[in-house]
Amino acid sequence: MAPALLTGDVQFNEITGASTLAEVMSAVDYQVQAGQISHMRPLATGFSPLDDVLNGGLRPGDMLVVGGPSGVGKTIFAMQMARNAVVQDPTAQVMYICYEHDRAHLMLRLLCMESAAMGRDDNALTLRKLSNLMLDSNGSGASGLVSQLSSHPRHGPVIQSISRYADRFQLVKASGAMTTLDQIRLWARRLVALGPQTLMIVDYLQKVPVDVTPSLQEIEVTTYLAQGLKELAMSAGTRLLVIAAADRTGLQSKRLHLHDMRGSSAIQYEADIGLVLNNKYNIVSREHIVYNPTLAEAMRNWVVMSVEKNRSGRNGIDMEFQLSAANFHFDPRGDYVRDRLIDDRITLQ
Numbered sequence: 001m002a003p004a005l006l007t008g009d010v011q012f013n014e015i016t017g018a019s020t021l022a023e024v025m026s027a028v029d030y031q032v033q034a035g036q037i038s039h040m041r042p043l044a045t046g047f048s049p050l051d052d053v054l055n056g057g058l059r060p061g062d063m064l065v066v067g068g069p070s071g072v073g074k075t076i077f078a079m080q081m082a083r084n085a086v087v088q089d090p091t092a093q094v095m096y097i098c099y100e101h102d103r104a105h106l107m108l109r110l111l112c113m114e115s116a117a118m119g120r121d122d123n124a125l126t127l128r129k130l131s132n133l134m135l136d137s138n139g140s141g142a143s144g145l146v147s148q149l150s151s152h153p154r155h156g157p158v159i160q161s162i163s164r165y166a167d168r169f170q171l172v173k174a175s176g177a178m179t180t181l182d183q184i185r186l187w188a189r190r191l192v193a194l195g196p197q198t199l200m201i202v203d204y205l206q207k208v209p210v211d212v213t214p215s216l217q218e219i220e221v222t223t224y225l226a227q228g229l230k231e232l233a234m235s236a237g238t239r240l241l242v243i244a245a246a247d248r249t250g251l252q253s254k255r256l257h258l259h260d261m262r263g264s265s266a267i268q269y270e271a272d273i274g275l276v277l278n279n280k281y282n283i284v285s286r287e288h289i290v291y292n293p294t295l296a297e298a299m300r301n302w303v304v305m306s307v308e309k310n311r312s313g314r315n316g317i318d319m320e321f322q323l324s325a326a327n328f329h330f331d332p333r334g335d336y337v338r339d340r341l342i343d344d345r346i347t348l349q
Contacts, residue, residue, distance in 0.1 A: 038196045043092065043239055046084025047321065047332045050305065054273065055313045058199070058239040062312075063230045063270060065205075067244045067261045068277035069251060073303050074243050075100070076328045077277065078201050080113060081241065084332070085199050086165035092197040095170040095187060099179070099207035103171040109328045110169075111149070115158045116327035123154055124327045168194075176207045181228045184208070188236045196237070202229065204243035206262055222263020226270040242271075255283040255342055258308040274309035280320060285340040303330070304337055 019027075031037060042056035051057050058064060068074050075098075082094045098106060108130055115125040134145055149155040172179075172187065184202065191198050202208065210221050226242075233240040244267055250260025258274040261267050268274065280302040301324075307317045318341065321334035 038091070041197070043085055043197055043199060044088055045081045046088060047081070047305075047330070047334060049319060049334065049336065050307075053307055053314055053317050053319070054310065058241075058273070059312070060196070060237040060239060061234045062272045063233045063240045063242060064273040064275060065242050065244050065258070065261070065267055065271040066275050066277065067246060067256060067258060067267075069246060069256055069279070072277045072279055073323050073325070073330065074277055075203055076109075076113075076323070076325070077305075077330060078203060078241055078243060079106070079109060079328065080330055080332075082169065082199060082201055083110065083113060083117075083165075085197075086168045087161075089197050091195050092199065093168050093170075093191055093194045094199045094201070095172060095191050096201045096203070097172040097174050097179070097184060097187070098201075098203045099174045099176050100203060102173050106171045110162065111158060112327045113329045114162050115155065116324055116329035118157060118161065124324070124329075125155065125158065126326045174207070176209055178209065180209055180211075181225065181232075184229075185232055185236075188232055188238055192236050192238050198236075198238040199241065200233075200238055201241045202243065204245055205229070205267075206245045219263045219266070223266035226263065226266040230270040257306075268309065271309055272311045273307065274315075276306045276308055278304050278306070280304050280337075280339075283341050285342055301325075304341065305334070 031040075040060075042054070042059050044051045044057035045054065066074050066078060079096065082096055085092045086094050096106065101109075108127060111130060112125045112127065115123075118124075130145065133148055143151070146159060150159045170191070184200075188200060191200060205225055206222065208225050210224060229240060229242055232238075244261040246256055246260050247262040247264070250256050253260060255278055256276055258264065258268055258271075258276055279300065281297075281299040283304060284299055301322055302320050303323050305319045305321060307315050307319075309315055310317075318337040319334050320337050322331040323329075324331075
């Protein structure tokens with residue numbers, strides 16, 4: 001079952017059809033001369049050295065698929081990448097479509113993340129600290145959560161920072177029963193109307209509902225969704241980050257790969273970039289754990305990001321980033337993995 005092609009009223013980027021190479025060269029030359037190049041610029045992820053591997057970031061039409069085991073930090077990475085986009089580019093517009101959490105919870109995560117990004121260390125916000133602030137007010141009507149944080153000498157700068165991009169960061173509570181691919185297409189149309197530097201996140205792929213007959217297998221449903229989302233990214237000229245869930249066999253593996261995602265064949269073909277997250281402690285070679293237990297324990301706070309597919313450059317690259325789970329924040333300054341991983345080789349750059 002293949003997704004229907006976008007009709008004329010939905011296809012709002014480059015019109016499909018043939019052009020000679022000379023015509024394309026002339027059109028691009030004209031756009032560059034006229035300064036109409038904003039739609040050609042990559043949108044950085046804000047993670048180093050990931051942006052170097054991706055040759056600058058995501059380009060219009062790109063679909064980045066992020067996979068990994070449950071609880072490894074996929075949503076944190078996606079939220080932080082969205083946050084980085086609107087912080088780094090004052091013209092960027094972001095939409096986070098979430099089938100797992102409501103908008104208020106996502107906002108609280110962003111507060112914690114922003115606090116950690118500002119280098120608050122032990123003073124960074126956590127869900128517990130935010131809950132205590134809300135409980136302390138006890139509905140007295142004196143001030144709300146944002147007002148309390150704004151007037152707080154330590155947390156006031158967090159609100160100031162978020163306020164700079166709050167109008168360009170849309171949070172969408174999606175329904176696994178009603179928020180279909182057609183609805184996502186409608187939201188995409190509204191988003192790209194706001195400017196050329198856009199990013200959409202779908203969290204997560206397998207929760208998007210599809211009206212199917214009982215005879216269809218899960219792989220066919222995933223194929224329909226993966227093809228439809230890639231077509232959407234291309235036709236809208238937006239960048240798309242899609243979180244994918246692992247299949248049952250993959251969840252039993254020590255190290256997950258892109259081929260372990262549910263409906264993996266379609267995901268592998270349609271993705272422009274395939275990024276898989278694994279906790280470093282779980283996938284590092286046992287020699288590092290046996291001979292240095294202290295270092296091994298510290299590895300639990302590190303996540304290995306493996307670029308398993310990359311149409312913009314190199315693949316087969318393993319990077320590592322430190323995760324502060326309580327603050328929903330990755331240290332964006334990572335490095336290439338230099339320890340031996342299971343079923344792998346040492347990566348030296």
